[in-house]
Amino acid sequence: MKIDARGMHYRELNERIHDAVLKGIKEIDIVNVLGQRYIGTGIGEKVTINVYGTPGSDLGAFMDGPVINVFGSCQDVIGNTMNNGKIVVHKDAGNVVGLSMRGGKIFIKGSVGYRTGIHIKAYKDQCPVIVIGGKAGDFLGEYMAGGILVVLGIFGREKDPIVGRFIATGMHGGTIYIRGSINKSHVAHDVSIEEIDENDLSALKNIIQEFCDAFGITDPNSILSHQFLKLRPKSHRPYGQMYAY
Template sequence: MDTLITSGRRQAGPYDARGLAEPDAVAPNVAKIEGDSAILDAAELSTRQINLELRRLLYKEGIRNITIQNPGAKHSIAVGILTRCRIKIEGSLGYFGCGLIDGPEVHITGRVGWSAAENMMSGVVVIDKNAGSLTGAAIRGGDLVIRGSVGARTGIDQKGGTIIVGGNAGSMTGFMMQRGRQIICGDVGPGLGDSMYDGAIYVGGRVASLGVDCVEAEMTDSDWELINRKFRIYGLDRPDSFRKFVCGKKLWNYDKLEPNERKLVL
């Protein structure tokens, strides 16, 4: 971490050795504002500058519709946004895009890397193409929609919200899922729902194998109502049929495990 030296003490802050603010530590003030909308060309900006400019637009200028052009697959873009707004990202993002958000509606027209929308509290994130592994890790609420396919461990440690995948999902999807829903239109790799505690996973394609304590359950009218409503909201085409997978609850009480099960999970 960069520091500023004053009175013999080192204070944390975005300063250089002379005590001057680093160039990318302040909002660049380059967005074009028209009414309640703004366009930000991020081609020549660093990650920090992009995020600082976003905050300036949202919290100082009161802009609620922002378009980010030329994101250049940079990492950690549009993180920690805690207000209702609409952000359109025209292009692809790197790792950890749109993490720690609470309220915004984000539309990404390209692809995203690992851990997109990690720890999302509320809001909507729509990704038009593919996403990497750990998509939607530990989300607590909101809707995360990936029109393409996703990598391994999608929704790991999911605590709420809904994840919708238009394509396929990798291995260990729903690992340690605690609550919420996943709707996957395509095929899923091995270890589906491994060690899940609660929640529901709906799969339209083939399942390579189920994880520990993940079992198939009967689809209900409320399940179909949820699926149809979500697909209608986001204009998605859904498969003709889905299978539902939930926690078998055999691992809820570890003192009741059989010896062979204890060896498996401990």
């Protein structure tokens, strides 16, 4: 099914998507998207939504199952509090990617803005994964409670650092992998910076393979052969000692 979103208000567009999903349609192409918010928000079915253009904020918020392919760049807060599914962005994304997501995957070929992966968490067999092909802005992985965040630094502007300042403040769970080096003074003091081991490598292999498949990158080993750093919280209770009882 194809929807031409030119000049269409987001509410009408999303009503049409919801109606199509209710009718049992499994794949929806939306063309001429320009700034419409909330595409895929609140959808709990396993459908595929292909977005051509530039969608607005909160793409895939609270979603629980769909695959959204964006052939363009995204605005802010994609995958907000998402529970399951997959978002693939072929260009860049704005701020607050994957806020509080609990499951599913977000693959972004290009770079992202501030506050990526804030407070993402894992629960039982759910483990959210965010992979950034380019660079990430400040406040990466703040309050991170679980899941996996990967920044590859392959794409994006050359002059930008791979990750901005204030990395992983308040992190108390999960793992951040960064391909390349970072300025250690920008990493929160209660987070450890380690070399990766065999287990990390095998986890990364699967993730990178899926990332490469999503974007037609043929040589995952060229990405993997580079140095990776692993960021982990030193404590699962970063604020345990601050109170008088």
